[in-house]
Amino acid sequence: MEEMDVMGPVDYIVVEFPDGKVPKEVLPRVVDLVDQGTVRILDLAFLRKEADGSVVGLEIGETFDGEMDVRVFDGAASGLMGAEDRAEAAGVIEPGRAAMVVLYENLWAIPFASALRRSGAELVASGRIPVAALLDALDAADADHPVDA
Template structure:
């Protein structure tokens, strides 16, 4: 277990809601690019749709982008079962009826050397978070507005 821990990067998840209950092909190709570049490893990928009555159903990886071609080849092996039914229900609770969501569980491969060095040094992660881009831009605008013009 210790050897495996030393060769893993931080693991994150995303729940991304899509209008019209389909995933644009550009989104899938950008995800594949991140994998191909060795930036992330997809540990699990699941899709759900919230029905008008509020029920949540899992979607098969098939023609996710509605282009008439099966997307299974692109995402083959991405469904590991780590994302369970409870996770799908939680994702469904935050999306609007009639929409779909992708649940992506991924390892940050780019961070493995840094994370390994931290573990070897006895360091431990004590907090983590994510700042939405819109909130960051709003904060930067507020700082700029508060800065005197002659500073």
């Protein structure tokens, strides 16, 4: 139980890049999140789905379109993300595109998660609302309840 008291929730994201390159603004933001203690990168992988549907793993240098020293991500391989996880991630990307798969621990949530566990509380559901869906819901709410001018 002591190990669980020092762990935050772990999430993953799959980000698709239509031209197969990670824009130069993206990876420095990931480094900022790590440097700020917001997240810990557990695994980081790059994939490309070929036109025939086959999937190949890519080295970070093959995908990054910027001047950053990408060696900072060397060693971001905890072993938690396996071949089955990569295959599942590849299932959501379009043929001819590349993707970055990131498995990360939410360090910001450790004190909260620890307090929940110590009190006997249990997280029974979680989810994520895509930004586009959130904006659509806000637009619909505005249309239903217009503000008087």
